[in-house]
Amino acid sequence: MFTRKQKADKEGYYWCDVHLNDLEAGEMMKVKINGRAIVLSKFKDQIYAFDDTCPHGAASLVKGSLFTHKISCPDHGYCFDIRTGGIVWPEDELYRLHRYAVKVDNGRIKLLLSDA
Numbered sequence: 787m788f789t790r791k792q793k794a795d796k797e798g799y800y801w802c803d804v805h806l807n808d809l810e811a812g813e814m815m816k817v818k819i820n821g822r823a824i825v826l827s828k829f830k831d832q833i834y835a836f837d838d839t840c841p842h843g844a845a846s847l848v849k850g851s852l853f854t855h856k857i858s859c860p861d862h863g864y865c866f867d868i869r870t871g872g873i874v875w876p877e878d879e880l881y882r883l884h885r886y887a888v889k890v891d892n893g894r895i896k897l898l899l900s901d902a
Contacts, residue, residue, distance in 0.1 A: 792820065799889055799896040802826070806893045809833065816848040822899065824886060827868055829855045834868040835897050837884040
């Protein structure tokens with residue numbers, strides 16, 4: 787896990803010390819920026835970033851299962867779409883995955899630490 791205490795750039799983005807080539811498709815990587823644990827994942831050449839904490843039961847999502855664009859919580863099996871943050875299962879729940887906007891600058895990944 788990468789950890790870094792830092793200030794945002796002029797656009798409000800934070801560097802996460804991860805290069806685009808460090809993240810393989812279907813892989814999850816946990817980073818920590820100013821105490822906030824965030825999971826990075828790549829699906830179809832797009833990078834997604836979301837809180838490591840499940841909004842339902844507070845489990846670590848990086849310990850869960852990722853299949854294509856769906857992350858499943860290791861504790862209760864709640865499943866979220868990493869592209870939208872919407873819940874996939876159970877369908878009658880209203881929880882949303884907290885996501886972050888991602889930019890790639892010269893191959894380096896940076897995040898906007900607000901809702902995406």
